[in-house]
Amino acid sequence: MQTLQEKASQWSGxxxxxxxxxxxxxxxxxxxxxxxxxxxxxxxxxxxxxxEEEWFRSIFSNSKKEEAIQNQYEFFVQxxxxxxxxxxxxGHPALIARHRPFPVTHQAAERWLYHMEKALESTPDIDxxxxxxxxxxxxxxxxxxxxxxxxxxxxQQIPCKHGASKPAES
Ligand code: HEM
Numbered sequence: 001m002q003t004l005q006e007k008a009s010q011w012s013g014x015x016x017x018x019x020x021x022x023x024x025x026x027x028x029x030x031x032x033x034x035x036x037x038x039x040x041x042x043x044x045x046x047x048x049x050x051x052e053e054e055w056f057r058s059i060f061s062n063s064k065k066e067e068a069i070q071n072q073y074e075f076f077v078q079x080x081x082x083x084x085x086x087x088x089x090x091g092h093p094a095l096i097a098r099h100r101p102f103p104v105t106h107q108a109a110e111r112w113l114y115h116m117e118k119a120l121e122s123t124p125d126i127d128x129x130x131x132x133x134x135x136x137x138x139x140x141x142x143x144x145x146x147x148x149x150x151x152x153x154x155x156q157q158i159p160c161k162h163g164a165s166k167p168a169e170s
Pocket of ligand 1: 071
């Protein structure tokens, strides 16, 4: 059976080495805190204004924009070489578990990545090399979350012997 990481690589088209090339340089030191704040502000401004794809915007309807921005940039900062701002405030990122309430489908991942690509392009001070590194990591992670999301339905469908109502035939 394929692991979540393998599915993430296959579906995203990004192999693990490229996804984790964000660890080759310290992007937080290179870009600075304000750039991460600007990136997440740009991203969520686009998401909350997404009038073309109402179904996508509605995934965020129970979240406050300002909190979503803070959650995201604190996570990015800590994952990309900065201080552990997210975990100090909220604990382990546990990304799959925290996305459990939301429909993280292939289509949702593509829309999320579409907005992120635009946000990266419109944030000053993010050079092309950093942008490619970040996008590879984000694309791989988005499809890792899709693979995690699919476990929600699979768990209910996979028949298992533990719950069988009659003994196996000998
Ligand atoms: C694949 C499509 C995705 C969808 C549909 C999605 C959706 C959401 C939603 C609805 C929230 C709640 C907003 C909030 O209150 O913070 C959220 C939170 C979050 N997302 Fe995503 N997300 C996606 C991909 C990603 C990716 C690729 C990452 C990281 C690389 C990520 C990291 C986070 C983090 C750190 C939070 C805050 C979690 C918390 O503290 O509860 N998400 N996401």
